[in-house]
Structures are given as C-alpha cells and as structure tokens.
Amino acid sequence: MNILLDTNILIPLEDTRRPLDPQFAEMRRLSSVNGHNLFIHPSQIDDILRDQNEERKKIVLSRLSQYQMIAAPPCLTPQDLDNYGWSQNNDNDRVDNLLLHALCRGAVNLLVTNDRKIQSKAKRTGVQEQVHRLDQFLVYLKNQAKPDSNTPYGIQERWLYEFDLKQPFFNSLRSGYDSFDEWYLTASTLQRKAWCVTGNNDDLYAMCIYKEERNPKIIDNGSPVEGKVLKLCTLKVGLPARGRKLGERLLYTAFKYAVENNFDWIYLHTFGAEHEMLVALCEEYGFRYEGRYNSNEDVFLKPMKVPTTKIELAPLDFAIQYYPHYLDRANVKKYIIPIQKQYHNDLFADISDMASGLFANDQYMYNPQGNTIKKAYICHAVIKKIKPGDILLFYRTKDKDRQSIECVGIVEQTFKEVDINKVLPIVSKRTVFSKKELEKILKKETLIILFRHLKYITPIPIEKLEALGVKGPIQSIREISHEIYGKLL
Missing domain, CATH: 3.40.50.1010 (5'-nuclease)
Structure with a gap:
C-alpha cells in the first residue's frame, strides 16, 4: 500500500x-x-x-x-x-x-x-x-x-535463530541431511519461523519449520502446484517427547494456520526410515504421495480447499482427505454429546480452564489426549445408530458458567464392549480415562465413540438450545434435526 x-x-x-x-x-x-x-x-x-x-x-x-x-x-x-x-x-x-x-x-x-x-x-x-x-x-x-492465526496453546511460534544448533535435538536431522546446518542458517537469515514445543533453557521437544510458497514445483519432472502453498520443511518430535502426540499437535497447528490464511495446499518431503512414522501420520489426514524430489525424497501433498466440483465421497472419507473441512449435509446425522467439565478440559485443551491460566503454554501441563486430533468418547448410552461420518456437538456439563457447545467432531467408529483388554489398546492414545477408570466403566456394556476433532466454535449456550427446542437437561446423547443444527452453526 x-x-x-x-x-x-x-x-x-x-x-x-x-x-x-x-x-x-x-x-x-x-x-x-x-x-x-x-x-x-x-x-x-x-x-x-x-x-x-x-x-x-x-x-x-x-x-x-x-x-x-x-x-x-x-x-x-x-x-x-x-x-x-x-x-x-x-x-x-x-x-x-x-x-x-x-x-x-x-x-x-x-x-x-x-x-x-x-x-x-x-x-x-x-x-x-x-x-x-x-x-x-x-x-x-x-x-x-498480527499473525492471522493464533498459535494453539502449548505451541510457540519462534524465529529459527533463537535456537542453538548444537542442541542434541538436531543431531538426527544433521545425520540425515549433510548440509542441514548450512540450510538452517540460511533459513534463519531469511527470517523464517517454526512452531515449537520447548522445555527448560529452550530445549526443543518438537519443531515444525514452515515456509509459504507460490506455485512451487515440488517433484522432479512435475508441473507446478497452483496457488498458495504451505511447505512443512522439517517436522520432528524428539525422543524424550515421544508418546505425547506432539506430531499430531504440530499438524493441527499447520492445518489451522493454512485454513485461516487461505492456503490451497500443504506439502512436505520425507526420506529414510526415520520418517516412516511421519508418513503414516500424514496419510491419516489426507496427504497423498506425489512423487520424488531430487531422486531421493518422497513428496506428500494435501489439499486445503474443497473442490468446487461434486465429490462422491462418504462423509468420513471426505473429512480425512480434506481435513479440517467436513460434510454436514441433510443426510448426515447430528448428535449433542454431553461431557463433564473435567473431561472436557482434558480432551479439548485449547479451550480448557488451563488455557487462560499462568501455565497456558507449558505443554507438560496438558495430557497427551489434549494434543490429538483423533480422540475417544466413552459412556453407557444405549444408543446404537451413531455411524461413521456423523457429526458430534460436544456439550460441556456440570459447569454453571459454561453450559454450552464449543467443539465439533466427526465419528470414525463406534463399538460396544466390556473387555478392558480389547478397549484399552484402541483408546489408550485418545482417551481421558486412566486404566483404573476404564475398568470401573467397563463393568457394564460401554459405548466407545472414536472421533476426530474438527473445530472449535463460538459457544452455543444452553439458553439458545432451549429456545430452538432442545429441552431439559442434556445428560445423554441426543440427536438433533438438520434444521436445528443449521440454526446453531
């Protein structure tokens, strides 16, 4: 200007x-x-x-x-x-x-x-x-x-030059890429940034270096990718932080940033055995193999905008390929899911009570399930008709100040079970419950809903729900009509 x-x-x-x-x-x-x-x-x-x-x-x-x-x-x-x-x-x-x-x-x-x-x-x-x-x-x-995207809690946006390259965190990157130090220093002089999780003395636990591009050529002998493109140059979780789902958290940060800043695509390069876990994680969120770069790097690309042409995909497949976008048309069922305050805080860390406190950005104050996109909801509801692709609206209960819907998810899978040995392996990465709590819950047949968190929304208070005909205390899962859903969102 x-x-x-x-x-x-x-x-x-x-x-x-x-x-x-x-x-x-x-x-x-x-x-x-x-x-x-x-x-x-x-x-x-x-x-x-x-x-x-x-x-x-x-x-x-x-x-x-x-x-x-x-x-x-x-x-x-x-x-x-x-x-x-x-x-x-x-x-x-x-x-x-x-x-x-x-x-x-x-x-x-x-x-x-x-x-x-x-x-x-x-x-x-x-x-x-x-x-x-x-x-x-x-x-x-x-x-x-001001950045157009607020970085999720527990994640910091930092300049590359703020970190000492001698940190052990960088050793594996250096061994996999001979010119890593030179590349990193060049990126630092270009005022590049990264999303990070750090500990004491700025020790790195996880890092995602990103770069904004226009119409880049991302594979050998390939055509340029048209539009505004976000490259995830380096995405790494250090060994001491493995199991805390920080890779998923960094991907969520990238998706949020891409949507809020109107990107068309996200892509990344991978190479070697160290990236096998990263490839598996990315494929769960719509990244697809595009080809090779420099003959030795695999390139994965994800669309961040929904095509204007009609897409014949089931709602869950659509949400995977185009995450965080999803289908909520009339033939997709919608349910209000009650969730108690303490579990709501654990599962949805970005809007937890902790998120507005002194330790909001201390990643180790949160449980791993707060970092995940893929989560689990466990209850004794007798409902049987919930199916993959259905939309879930999570209603915070037992909180006089925040009885409201603030989170939206999509169903991946549902099943009923009483055997802890069958349930625990499936939900251990997703649930807010400890093993002891699960054993108590599983004393009778239990409904397990595996879902993906889609987005946070402006709180919808109980008063608005009641005005639209959702009457009485919301103590169990309740289906709502597409018409009511449309008025809520």
Whole structure:
C-alpha cells in the first residue's frame, strides 16, 4: 500500500537533532514489516524550505531521498478547489490541498497527518476514512502485523535463530541431511519461523519449520502446484517427547494456520526410515504421495480447499482427505454429546480452564489426549445408530458458567464392549480415562465413540438450545434435526 506522509509527520521523523519519538520509530518499522511504501509530494519540499530553523531544514532536506516521490502529481485547478469546497489562503493551504488532491485522485492509498484542517477538508470531501492521525495509523499497522492465526496453546511460534544448533535435538536431522546446518542458517537469515514445543533453557521437544510458497514445483519432472502453498520443511518430535502426540499437535497447528490464511495446499518431503512414522501420520489426514524430489525424497501433498466440483465421497472419507473441512449435509446425522467439565478440559485443551491460566503454554501441563486430533468418547448410552461420518456437538456439563457447545467432531467408529483388554489398546492414545477408570466403566456394556476433532466454535449456550427446542437437561446423547443444527452453526 502507498502511504503519503504529511510534513508534520515528516519533519519530526527526520530531525536527527533530537531523540526520535517512539511512535514515529514504530510507524517506520511496522510500515516496513507490512510492506507499505512511504511517499512524499514534491510540494512538500517548498514546505520544508519555508522552515525558519536552518539547521533542521538542512537535515530534513538531506534525508528526503529515502522516500518515494509521487511522480507527475495531479494538478489542482481552481475548478477542483471549487468542487471540493476547500479554502486556499496561503502556501500552507496550497500544500495541504495538493496532498489531499493526490489522495482523492488515487496517487496514494492513505494520508497520515496530525493536521486538523486537513482532516476537516477530508471529511468534507468524503475521504476521511483514508486520512489517519499518527496514532490511528499505528493501530492499523499493529493489527496488520498480527499473525492471522493464533498459535494453539502449548505451541510457540519462534524465529529459527533463537535456537542453538548444537542442541542434541538436531543431531538426527544433521545425520540425515549433510548440509542441514548450512540450510538452517540460511533459513534463519531469511527470517523464517517454526512452531515449537520447548522445555527448560529452550530445549526443543518438537519443531515444525514452515515456509509459504507460490506455485512451487515440488517433484522432479512435475508441473507446478497452483496457488498458495504451505511447505512443512522439517517436522520432528524428539525422543524424550515421544508418546505425547506432539506430531499430531504440530499438524493441527499447520492445518489451522493454512485454513485461516487461505492456503490451497500443504506439502512436505520425507526420506529414510526415520520418517516412516511421519508418513503414516500424514496419510491419516489426507496427504497423498506425489512423487520424488531430487531422486531421493518422497513428496506428500494435501489439499486445503474443497473442490468446487461434486465429490462422491462418504462423509468420513471426505473429512480425512480434506481435513479440517467436513460434510454436514441433510443426510448426515447430528448428535449433542454431553461431557463433564473435567473431561472436557482434558480432551479439548485449547479451550480448557488451563488455557487462560499462568501455565497456558507449558505443554507438560496438558495430557497427551489434549494434543490429538483423533480422540475417544466413552459412556453407557444405549444408543446404537451413531455411524461413521456423523457429526458430534460436544456439550460441556456440570459447569454453571459454561453450559454450552464449543467443539465439533466427526465419528470414525463406534463399538460396544466390556473387555478392558480389547478397549484399552484402541483408546489408550485418545482417551481421558486412566486404566483404573476404564475398568470401573467397563463393568457394564460401554459405548466407545472414536472421533476426530474438527473445530472449535463460538459457544452455543444452553439458553439458545432451549429456545430452538432442545429441552431439559442434556445428560445423554441426543440427536438433533438438520434444521436445528443449521440454526446453531
């Protein structure tokens, strides 16, 4: 975006005789971060030449070359002045009017000024939304600079250069890729980032280095992948953290980031036996083998947008291939699933009570099942008709402050069982229950629902459910109509 700076912004910004106001420094930094171009108008040179302070005038004039100058700025005729309804009684008015006129003609996108007369004229002309005071412009810049995706709890977004390459965490990467250190240092100088889980002294437990690309060629002799593409350059979980489902957590972070930032595809390279587990994990979420890169790296690609053409896939197959997108059409059943507060906190870590506390980003304060996309729900409900692909709306119970639906999932599989030796191997990676708790539950026939977490939603309180006809305490699984579902979401 092209930004025109008024002279009352320009002079304090370039007067090196005095300390720079932090607001001006922040404006310059954030303008650069956001890729904005800072412009001045040729008439402002006249403005500066009228400065009575010779030393300041000389300094400011010497520094104007760092700004872009509006080339061939539009002329302001008496007819233009009349049409705008602007007064022009002196040289200052003339410069102000020329700046505003350039804005009105589209020579720039926005004008930054603290001059109230300019702001008044802008309002009279209907361009007041494009004229910002410095403080307003700073708010805009800060909002622009914020990442479009909030990193899930327990995951940090960090600069690569923050970590010491001598950490043992990097040893296996170094042994598998001869030039890893050089590649990493180059990526660091390019200001690349990673999603990480760390311990004391910034010891790395897990890391996913990512890169945004446009139309990349990802396999040998292949055509470019069209669109905005997210590359997961390195995805590793260290040995001490294995079993905590951090790989799944990092993938969830990548999917969330890709959806919120409108990516078309995600891909990654794998090679060697160390990546066999990663390949298996990725294939569970819609990554498909595309071919080889540099003859020795397998490339896996996942679509992050749903095709516009009709797709003949069962709801569960669709949710796997296009996760986190899913089908919720009329022939897909929907159920409200009650879940007690303590289990809700464990299973859905991002909206747990812990997530707003002091230790929100301490990964070891969460149970492994809070990191998973694939989860399990266990109860004694007698319902038998839930099937793969059905939609689950999780309702938080036994919490007077949060009796609401906040999470959506999709069914993978359901079965009924009483044998702990059959249930435990299946749910051990997913459930919030300990073995002792499971043994108590399995004293009678138990319903096990294996599901995938799809998304969090704005809380739907009990009052809204009741208003739509979902009456009485929600103490057991309850089917709702497609019509009610549509009004809820």
